Amino acid sequence: MKTIINDTYFEKINRDAIDFYNAHGWVVIENGIQGDLLDDSLESWERHRQQCAKEMEISFEKYKQEISQWRDLWTLGGIFREILDSSESVRAIAQKGMDWSGIRLLHDHIIAKPAGSSNKKIPWHQDSMFWPVDLPGCSTWTPLEDVSIEGGCLEVVDSSHLEGCEKPIDFMAEERWDFPEDSVRVKLPVKAGYTILLHSLTWHRSSPNSTSSDRPAHIGLWVHTGVHWRPDMVDWHPLNDNVEASPGEQLIGEMFPTWGVVEEIEKPDQDIHGGTTRTGGISMFDASTILGNQIRHILNSEGNLSTLLNDEENRNIVASKTISKGFAQESDRKTLTDILERLYICHAAYVLHRARNVFNATYADWWEIAGQSWSKTEINYD
Numbered sequence: 439m440k441t442i443i444n445d446t447y448f449e450k451i452n453r454d455a456i457d458f459y460n461a462h463g464w465v466v467i468e469n470g471i472q473g474d475l476l477d478d479s480l481e482s483w484e485r486h487r488q489q490c491a492k493e494m495e496i497s498f499e500k501y502k503q504e505i506s507q508w509r510d511l512w513t514l515g516g517i518f519r520e521i522l523d524s525s526e527s528v529r530a531i532a533q534k535g536m537d538w539s540g541i542r543l544l545h546d547h548i549i550a551k552p553a554g555s556s557n558k559k560i561p562w563h564q565d566s567m568f569w570p571v572d573l574p575g576c577s578t579w580t581p582l583e584d585v586s587i588e589g590g591c592l593e594v595v596d597s598s599h600l601e602g603c604e605k606p607i608d609f610m611a612e613e614r615w616d617f618p619e620d621s622v623r624v625k626l627p628v629k630a631g632y633t634i635l636l637h638s639l640t641w642h643r644s645s646p647n648s649t650s651s652d653r654p655a656h657i658g659l660w661v662h663t664g665v666h667w668r669p670d671m672v673d674w675h676p677l678n679d680n681v682e683a684s685p686g687e688q689l690i691g692e693m694f695p696t697w698g699v700v701e702e703i704e705k706p707d708q709d710i711h712g713g714t715t716r717t718g719g720i721s722m723f724d725a726s727t728i729l730g731n732q733i734r735h736i737l738n739s740e741g742n743l744s745t746l747l748n749d750e751e752n753r754n755i756v757a758s759k760t761i762s763k764g765f766a767q768e769s770d771r772k773t774l775t776d777i778l779e780r781l782y783i784c785h786a787a788y789v790l791h792r793a794r795n796v797f798n799a800t801y802a803d804w805w806e807i808a809g810q811s812w813s814k815t816e817i818n819y820d
């Protein structure tokens with residue numbers, strides 16, 4: 439696959455930009471979140487994550503190393519609602535780009551890519567694989583700081599939105615690289631506040647961030663107001679809990695606000711993709727459930743990951759049992775207890791603030807050092 443660096447930018451979402459988007463499956467708009475809106479967004483996010491760390495009673499340093507995704511920010515109001523309501527900003531770019539008279543938010547989030555231990559890549563994927571709805575949509579990807587190539591910028595396979603959708607792939611498994619030879623990978627370094635409008639069928643990824651900045655990006659996920667809910671295809675997605683409709687019906691609910699005209703739309707003749715396939719072992723679809731079961735069994739206690747692992751004594755017991763089973767060495771004790779503390783931070787952040795480690799790094803670390811061995815034993819964790 440050939441790789442090029444993008445040099446096409448549009449000041450705003452005009453006819454030329456829309457034509458470019460339709461042909462390529464992505465377009466960069468300079469007027470995304472600009473001026474005061476940008477400063478406000480960055481400040482509000484900083485304040486929000488500092489507040490979250492405080493509520494969890496952990497140091498901001500530890501929090502920053504572990505937590506990389508904050509969901510449903512628009513529900514906090516203020517600037518995060520303002521940028522969606524604005525007729526110039528991210529929501530307007532999505533709506534005009536898709537040529538829709540109305541639009542529905544599936545959800546929003548900020549993803550940071552902090553330099554350091556939890557700094558992983560996001561493998562090649564199409565967003566539609568992970569959305570429990572029956573039609574494609576788009577996302578707006580707007581970094582709040584400049585993102586260079588070294589900063590883990592977005593990379594796309596040009597015009598790949600024209601090829602349909604594959605089944606959900608697991609971010610914790612091997613990455614796909616088998617694109618047709620004549621495919622073109624475009625790297626998209628962008629300035630702070632530029633918006634990349636991305637079709638939900640466009641294959642994309644990002645590399646690790648090797649700069650010293652945290653690289654936060656605001657991401658809005660957008661669908662047509664009439665899309666239907668298909669929880670059967672993406673049964674693990676947390677947004678399934680918020681839908682106020684029956685499977686197959688128009689996706690509605692308080693957590694899915696709309697702008698403009700709300701319309702009904704015909705169901706497609708064919709499913710958008712073949713649904714989630716599980717291959718056993720740990721996956722991004724089930725990691726927290728599997729690990730919750732393991733920790734409950736090891737401790738022979740009820741509770742969830744965060745209530746059980748908040749207790750330092752419990753973390754020591756899990757480490758001791760893992761070592762006495764021969765799954766890890768005595769010299770691994772500190773690593774084990776550190777991972778268990780990070781598991782607590784991950785789970786508690788989700789329960790309290792719908793924030794998490796989007797790269798699943800801590801789940802993968804536990805799995806590698808101990809979880810995999812525990813999973814091969816009979817359910818006898820004494």
Ligand SMILES: [Fe+2]
Pocket residue numbers: 563564565642
């Ligand atoms: Fe994505």
